[in-house]
Amino acid sequence: MPDLGPVLERRVTVLGSTGSIGVSTLSVITHAREVYGAEVLPVEALTANGNVDKLIEQAKAIRPRLAVINDESKYEALKAGLAGTGIETGAGRKAVIDAAGRPSDVVMVAIMGAAALEPALRAIARDATVALANKECIVAAGPVFLKALAKSKAKVVPVDSEHNAVFQCLCAADPEEIEKVTLTASGGPFRTWTLEQMRAATPAQAVAHPNWSMGAKISVDSATMMNKGLELIEAHFLFAMPASKLGAVIHPQSIVHALVTYQDGTTLAHLSSPDMRTPIVHALAWPRRISSPSRKLDLAAAGTLTFEAPDLERFRSLKIALGCLDRGCMSPTILNAANEVAVDCFLHEKIGFLDIAAVVEATLDECPGAGTEPETVDEVLDTDRQAREIARAVCGRRQG
Ligand SMILES: NC(=O)C1=CN([C@@H]2O[C@H](COP(=O)(O)OP(=O)(O)OC[C@H]3O[C@@H](n4cnc5c(N)ncnc54)[C@H](OP(=O)(O)O)[C@@H]3O)[C@@H](O)[C@H]2O)C=CC1
Ligand SMILES: CC(=O)[C@@H](O)[C@H](O)COP(=O)(O)O
Numbered sequence: 001m002p003d004l005g006p007v008l009e010r011r012v013t014v015l016g017s018t019g020s021i022g023v024s025t026l027s028v029i030t031h032a033r034e035v036y037g038a039e040v041l042p043v044e045a046l047t048a049n050g051n052v053d054k055l056i057e058q059a060k061a062i063r064p065r066l067a068v069i070n071d072e073s074k075y076e077a078l079k080a081g082l083a084g085t086g087i088e089t090g091a092g093r094k095a096v097i098d099a100a101g102r103p104s105d106v107v108m109v110a111i112m113g114a115a116a117l118e119p120a121l122r123a124i125a126r127d128a129t130v131a132l133a134n135k136e137c138i139v140a141a142g143p144v145f146l147k148a149l150a151k152s153k154a155k156v157v158p159v160d161s162e163h164n165a166v167f168q169c170l171c172a173a174d175p176e177e178i179e180k181v182t183l184t185a186s187g188g189p190f191r192t193w194t195l196e197q198m199r200a201a202t203p204a205q206a207v208a209h210p211n212w213s214m215g216a217k218i219s220v221d222s223a224t225m226m227n228k229g230l231e232l233i234e235a236h237f238l239f240a241m242p243a244s245k246l247g248a249v250i251h252p253q254s255i256v257h258a259l260v261t262y263q264d265g266t267t268l269a270h271l272s273s274p275d276m277r278t279p280i281v282h283a284l285a286w287p288r289r290i291s292s293p294s295r296k297l298d299l300a301a302a303g304t305l306t307f308e309a310p311d312l313e314r315f316r317s318l319k320i321a322l323g324c325l326d327r328g329c330m331s332p333t334i335l336n337a338a339n340e341v342a343v344d345c346f347l348h349e350k351i352g353f354l355d356i357a358a359v360v361e362a363t364l365d366e367c368p369g370a371g372t373e374p375e376t377v378d379e380v381l382d383t384d385r386q387a388r389e390i391a392r393a394v395c396g397r398r399q400g
């Protein structure tokens, strides 16, 4: 039996515990406690935005030292719900960021959107291992994020399924030996839809992902294929890969998650059932492997694996994101902020599905700073704020 002791003693913080990735992370921890003992993978902190009832329920079950709610109006409810448990409580944006600064070995960054940037940077600053599910923070602030990483002893283990797959296929190769990194894309719920059909797509149709059960924002991103655009930018920063070595291929079954092609002609691929508990448990235990409740792959049951090229005309968001990958500087910051606003407006039925790409494109045209390389987090946050204001105004124009 290998000695898993040091891995199982790791103290874990889960930022965004009430979301899709957060819930899967807690299910991985619960499974490990059932298999290896009730004391394994102790939890330092759980954080949520506004879902106080779920946070209370999770805290009672998983026993963190601290539970934090971002929405300060829910603080009294959190304190009342956890009274007598001995679990500390906190509320507000600063408390969420401070939670990332508390002593733990691994911080799962599973907050949605660029709101994860400052908590992630706080975890990096104290040399934690960052299990990075959130992609928006590295898209919005790639150069600043990498500078912070270089200054610290922190390590990032990607949790986004494609990037976790690439991480595993890289095998400590020299970058020169790599010819291509290919991310797969399911194509989302509208893979075979015409533009006319997409024009009338509803939020309920857009969040109905064919293979993955995820939060609403990333599900819409999969439907527009902006998700793959964000992921190519994420891969550029995480793996120091130039745009020329990055690509995406449609694979509707979501079983192959990424492929790395070497100059000798070898292509290594990572396969697993579409179940986020697999990359989550990999990131928590890396570089060891532990038991997980994930669905294991049965290739005979899966049957056929197919691949096709993405259609950049129907999936305009992907084309726009590829432009930002090439352009660099703060164009990804603006792209991400505008997309977050546009997706939110779409989910609230203020704009149509095809308007999402139009809003992002108009914001990129109007927002200053796209050609400036960010030096500091404040510059990123300023541009992010400006882009959101512009995107909201563009949404308003399209609405009315
Ligand atoms: N879901 C998936 O399978 C995958 C997700 N990812 C990435 O992981 C991240 C999380 O995705 P997902 O779990 O689907 O998202 P969800 O929307 O399901 O969950 C988001 C979590 O973040 C919290 N949150 C939202 N906004 C804030 C904020 N401003 N401050 C603090 N906390 C906040 C939410 O709290 P509350 O519940 O209280 O609102 C919730 O706990 C995203 O960046 C996504 O792209 C990557 C790969 C796969
Ligand atoms: C599970 C995960 O990592 C998501 O990012 C997923 O890849 C979304 O599916 P698409 O391939 O449809 O974007």
Ligand SMILES: [Mn+2]
Residues within 6 Å of the ligand: 160, 161, 162, 231
């Ligand atoms: Mn992904």
